[in-house]
Amino acid sequence: MAQKIRVAVLYGGKSGEHEVSLQSAASVIRHLDRGRFDVVPVSIDKTGLWQLNDLNTIEQTAGSALPIRRNAPEVRLAAQPDGRGALLPVDGAIPGVRDIDVFFPVMHGPLCEDGAIQGLFDLTDVAYVGSGVLASAVSMDKDVAKRLALQAGLPIAPYVTLKRRDYESDPADCIEAARAKLSLPVFVKPCNMGSSVGVHKVKSWDQLKAALDDAFRYDLKILIEQGIDAREVEVAVLEDEPLFVSVASEINPDPRHEFYSYEAKYLDKDGAAVDLPARIDDVAMARVRVLAAQAFAVLECSGLARVDFFLDRKSGEFYFNEINTLPGFTSISMYPKMMEASGVPYPELLTRLINLALDRHRQRHSLLRDYAP
Ligand SMILES: Nc1ncnc2c1ncn2[C@@H]1O[C@H](COP(=O)(O)OP(=O)(O)O)[C@@H](O)[C@H]1O
Ligand SMILES: [Mg+2]
Structure with missing residues (x-):
């Protein structure tokens, strides 16, 4: 053997x-x-x-x-x-x-x-x-990931970014700039976090400062983003030729939670209900799967990623929200569940990811690392 x-x-x-x-x-x-x-x-x-x-x-x-x-x-x-x-x-x-x-x-x-x-x-x-340095870094930075996604033609929600230094030097001016571009509610989030840590839904402008102060505890750059009345739809992508894209799922945070917060994700066992596959029509399903593959490609991901979208209840439009290059892998996490529902059982998924890693390493090793003219 x-x-x-x-x-x-x-x-x-x-x-x-x-x-x-x-x-x-x-x-x-x-x-x-x-x-x-x-x-x-x-x-x-x-x-x-x-x-x-x-x-x-x-x-x-x-x-x-x-x-x-x-x-x-x-x-x-x-x-x-x-x-x-x-x-x-x-x-x-x-x-x-x-x-x-x-x-x-x-x-x-x-x-x-x-x-x-x-x-x-x-x-x-x-x-x-999983992904290398470049894809991991740009995917983690919600601002840079959105800029690249936008450039590739993926729709994103309007937002402004704020650096802590600028905010500290003139908070009123920064708040004014956000108010000029966005309407309530807005979401404040650290640029490089996950699991909804430091994320706030702001429903009145006088709550904005407290939300910013908290988000700046976690990051030097934050986003203030247009709140969207949205359904939350996720897709799992596995590297292959062509990319293997799962069926989409939908997360329905329980109405007791204002949004898909840390509490709803991890502390409340009834924090969210999942529809797998998402209850969206065939056209929407096909569209979001294409968008997920585009996001994976434009961010130069390797191995795996979970791509999260907002589906605007009013317009029916999908917005790219974020990409996770090392998504949750707990027994109830969406990445392995979506793969399973799409025909790739958890153990096989792990085997494929490891084979992809070994293959990528071999390919990188085959490159010349010195230059002799
Ligand atoms: N622009 C937005 N409109 C509506 N809900 C949002 C928006 N941004 C974030 N949320 C809510 O906050 C949650 C966490 O935000 P997200 O950007 O996904 O950060 P994280 O990386 O922490 O998961 C989302 O799942 C969603 O419930
Ligand atoms: Mg998220």
């Missing part, structure tokens, strides 16, 4: 979405095909400490979220000359793990999904699942 592919699953992370990652990774580890893969669990705590975990211990705990263990040995990522990676002990007390074929960052949010960790993987010259 062929040798198993060694996969290091990274979870946790120095991010506001640390807890979500612990759930996503529990699910990924459970679904990885053990006939093919040798799984190495690596946690990253909230201070950024990498620790090697024991798979058996993790499997015995079998909860819906992986634990971060204080006493697990600290490791660092190291390159091997053969293009694989190693996780070496920091204090030499354990042997560490070598010959890691591929890294699977099952983490969300800044530093995890925005190109930072992807840059570390590139510097170490190892294979990893």
